[in-house]
Amino acid sequence: MNGGDEGAESAAQASPPQPLEWKFSQVFGERTAGEEVQEVDIISAIEFDKTGDHLATGDRGGRVVLFERTDTKDHGGSRRDLERMDYSTSRHPEFRYKTEFQSHEPEFDYLKSLEIEEKINKIRWCQTANGALFLLSTNDKTIKFWKVQEKKVKKIADMNVDPSKAVGNGNVASSSNNVSPKPYLANGGSPSKEFSFPPGGIPSLRLPTVTSNETSLVARCRRVYAHAHDYHINSISNNSDGETFISADDLRINLWNLEISNQSFNIVDVKPANMEDLTEVITSAEFHPTHCNMLAYSSSKGSIRLIDLRQSALCDSHAILFEEQEAPGSRSFFTEIIASISDIKFAKDGRHILSRDYMTLKLWDINMDSGPVATFQVHEYLRPKLCDLYENDSIFDKFECCLSGDGLRVATGSYSNLFRVFGCAPGSTEATTLEASKNPMRRQVQTPSRPSRSLSSITRVVRRAGSDVPGVDTNGNSFDFTTKLLHLAWHPTENSIACAAANSLYMYYA
Numbered sequence: 480m481n482g483g484d485e486g487a488e489s490a491a492q493a494s495p496p497q498p499l500e501w502k503f504s505q506v507f508g509e510r511t512a513g514e515e516v517q518e519v520d521i522i523s524a525i526e527f528d529k530t531g532d533h534l535a536t537g538d539r540g541g542r543v544v545l546f547e548r549t550d551t552k553d554h555g556g557s558r559r560d561l562e563r564m565d566y567s568t569s570r571h572p573e574f575r576y577k578t579e580f581q582s583h584e585p586e587f588d589y590l591k592s593l594e595i596e597e598k599i600n601k602i603r604w605c606q607t608a609n610g611a612l613f614l615l616s617t618n619d620k621t622i623k624f625w626k627v628q629e630k631k632v633k634k635i636a637d638m639n640v641d642p643s644k645a646v647g648n649g650n651v652a653s654s655s656n657n658v659s660p661k662p663y664l665a666n667g668g669s670p671s672k673e674f675s676f677p678p679g680g681i682p683s684l685r686l687p688t689v690t691s692n693e694t695s696l697v698a699r700c701r702r703v704y705a706h707a708h709d710y711h712i713n714s715i716s717n718n719s720d721g722e723t724f725i726s727a728d729d730l731r732i733n734l735w736n737l738e739i740s741n742q743s744f745n746i747v748d749v750k751p752a753n754m755e756d757l758t759e760v761i762t763s764a765e766f767h768p769t770h771c772n773m774l775a776y777s778s779s780k781g782s783i784r785l786i787d788l789r790q791s792a793l794c795d796s797h798a799i800l801f802e803e804q805e806a807p808g809s810r811s812f813f814t815e816i817i818a819s820i821s822d823i824k825f826a827k828d829g830r831h832i833l834s835r836d837y838m839t840l841k842l843w844d845i846n847m848d849s850g851p852v853a854t855f856q857v858h859e860y861l862r863p864k865l866c867d868l869y870e871n872d873s874i875f876d877k878f879e880c881c882l883s884g885d886g887l888r889v890a891t892g893s894y895s896n897l898f899r900v901f902g903c904a905p906g907s908t909e910a911t912t913l914e915a916s917k918n919p920m921r922r923q924v925q926t927p928s929r930p931s932r933s934l935s936s937i938t939r940v941v942r943r944a945g946s947d948v949p950g951v952d953t954n955g956n957s958f959d960f961t962t963k964l965l966h967l968a969w970h971p972t973e974n975s976i977a978c979a980a981a982n983s984l985y986m987y988y989a
Contacts, residue, residue, distance in 0.1 A: 495907035496887055499900070499974055499989035503917050504571055507546070507984040522979035525968045528604035528612075534574055534968075534977055535614060536984055537599025541583035543616055543698075545627065546574040546984075571988035572975045578627065580698035583618045595620050600712060605737065606721045613701075615724060619711040622704040622726055624737060631691035702740040707733050714764045720771040727764035732776060734788075746794050747776065747786065762877075763823045773798075775825070775832055781818030783834060785845060801832070801843050803850050813865045813874065821877035826886045827971070835880035835891050838862070842889065842903055855901040855910070857891060873960045881969040881976075888974075892964030896980040915964055915980035919987055 510516065519540030526535050534546040550573040586595040598618055605613035611628040710728035717724045725746070726733050732747035747764075751757055764776035772788045784797035805814070817837040824833045831852075832843045838858045841851035857878075861868065868874040873894075880891040888909070892898045896916070902909030913919040967978035974989040 495902060495904045495909075498902065498909040498911060499888070501900070501911065501913055501919050501976075501987045501989045502571075503919055504975070504986040504988045505573060506917065506986070507576065508982050510981070510983060516981045520982035522966060522982060522984060524599045524602045524616075525966045525977055525979055525984070526602045526604060526614075527968050527970055527977070528607075529971060531572065531971045531973065531975075533577070533604070533612060535602045535604065536979065537582065537602050537616055538982070539596070539598040541581055541585070541597030541599060541618065542579055543582045543599060543602060543614070543625070544579040545577040545612070547577040549573050549575050572970055572973055572986075574986065578696040578698065580625070580627075582616045582623055582625065582700075583621065586620075588620075601715050603715050603717050603724070605717060615715055615717070617712050617715050617726065620705065620708060622712070622715060622735075623700050624702040624704070624740075625698055626701050627696060627698045629694045630697045632693040632695050633689050633691045634693075635687050636690045702737070704735055704740050704743070707735075707743045713762060714776075716765045716774070718766045718771050719769050723771075725764055725766060725774060727761050727776060729760040732761065732764050732774075744792070746788065746792070748793065748795060749778075762820050765823055765825055768825050768827060768829045770829065775823060777820035777823045777834060779819040780815065781820055781836060783820065783823060783832060783843065799845065799848050801845075801848050801851075803841070813869065816869070816874055817865070822879045824880055824882055826882050827884055828886060831882075831886065833880050833882050833889050835878050837874060837876075837878075840880055840889055840891050840901065853903050855889065855899075855903075857893060857899055868960070871960060873963075876963055877965060878963075879966050881967055883969050883974060884971045890967060890969060890976060892967055892978065894963050895959040896962045896964050898964050898967055898976070898978055900976075913987065915978050915983070915985045 508520070519538065521539045522536050523539050524535075524537035527533070528535075532548045532551070534548075536544045536546075538544070550570050582599060583597040585597045587593070588595055596619060600617050600619065601615075603615045605615060605624075607613065611626050614625050614627070616623055616625065704726070708726065708728040708731070710730055712726050712728050714727040715724060722737060724735050724737065726735065726743075727747075730748065730750040731745055733743040734746045735743045747761070749759070749761060759778045759780040759782075762777050762779055764774060767773035767775070773785065774788070775783055775785045777783045780802075782800055782802035785799040785801070786794040787798045788794060790796070790798065820834045820836050822835045825831070826833065830845060832845060834841045834843065834851075835857075838856070838861070840855040840857055842853040842855075844852045865874065878892050880889060882889050887904045887907075888900055888902050890898060890900045893912075895914070897912055897914050900909070900911045900913065901907075962980065964978055964980055967976060969976055976987050978985050978987075
């Protein structure tokens with residue numbers, strides 16, 4: 480224990496990392512000025528795989544699009560191999576389109592008279608095997624397990640046809656079929672010896688051969704996990720054991736085995752006997768990155784529960800509860816709405832959990848349940864506008880969050896296609912606001928330097944010159960609620976962020 484304390488002290492004494500300077504890398508599906516976005520093309524899920532060599536996006540039209548990294552592939556080998564060869568790895572991650580497939584189709588539940596959208600809610604990568612990629616995708620009701628593999632395209636060559644002697648109906652015109660028809664036995668023999676091969680054999684008779692020079696990517700649905708959720712699925716998460724995964728809806732969390740699609744185990748059920756007693760719902764759930772027996776789920780009341788699957792079959796009683804105590808006298812009509820957690824993510828080391836509610840990002844230490852270790856203000860400038868946000872339903876927008884692979888920074892989206900990156904190392908005051916465009920720093924205004932302050936007091940908002948712009952208040956804060964950046968993902972090993980602005984996928988590096 481002492482060694483860990485000393486390490487923490489030395490880390491705290493070390494100077495915080497310098498703020499990153501973000502640059503535009505790539506854009507896929509960029510809109511031209513004035514182009515109307517089709518509803519089905521809007522991106523609804525983004526996920527890197529564990530290696531960072533592949534990226535998947537899902538959209539409201541039920542499609543999954545895969546991208547693959549090219550900057551390491553072109554030079555062969557992994558990053559570590561390239562470093563051994565003294566190849567410069569200062570290049571940033573670059574991706575190219577790989578393939579796409581239709582994952583979900585619109586359905587209709589006749590029992591409940593309910594339309595089921597094809598929109599992809601979540602994508603999760605599974606372990607690769609034999610050069611094939613595996614991933615889970617889900618809409619509101621059905622989870623599917625996909626295998627994407629390169630298949631050789633088989634072509635038949637050297638057909639038994641001599642083009643020079645082919646006739647109109649495709650028969651081969653040769654001396655062998657000029658002879659008058661002869662009766663043949665049932666087993667293919669000839670009753671007479673009049674038929675004979677011409678001298679030198681039949682020149683146009685060749686055995687066809689199968690060649691496979693080209694390859695094509697084929698996506699195949701291996702399993703469908705259906706009929707296990709009465710409410711809309713909001714999360715799926717793979718277990719570190721590589722064999723199981725969870726799916727969560729508003730009231731229940733189910734545990735599945737990847738190999739078994741017709742059976743799941745209900746491990747969390749918050750549905751009360753009388754639905755009128757319902758006070759909170761499950762909003763997000765995720766497995767611990769290394770401990771296969773631990774998972775966390777968040778609620779609409781702003782709490783996070785950590786549960787241990789070894790305790791009991793039905794984990795209604797949590798192991799640890801994380802929630803922040805409400806400041807006295809601060810309660811209002813909107814308190815519970817803005818406290819609802821829209822997304823949680825474990826840090827790579829499993830020690831911290833990042834949560835996103837409407838106003839803030841919070842970083843929690845799983846060994847400390849008294850409150851978050853850091854709070855980052857994202858939408859504090861919108862507090863005076865909560866009535867308007869409630870009227871236009873923007874207050875219910877569900878923003879995602881992500882952590883860098885090294886755990887030093889966190890990121891989340893906002894309105895006007897903006898996203899924010901905060902430093903969470905001790906002493907860091909990094910708080911960068913970027914726009915999902917080819918010029919990400921366009922709306923960034925450098926804040927004057929100031930002494931280091933505690934993490935919980937970091938606030939930085941967007942400031943633009945000229946408050947006469949429509950939808951902008953006197954501080955220059957943007958209020959374009961129609962363009963919101965809900966989905967983003969951080970590369971697992973490098974400072975690279977992929978984020979979705981409507982139907983466009985933007986990528987940045989630092």
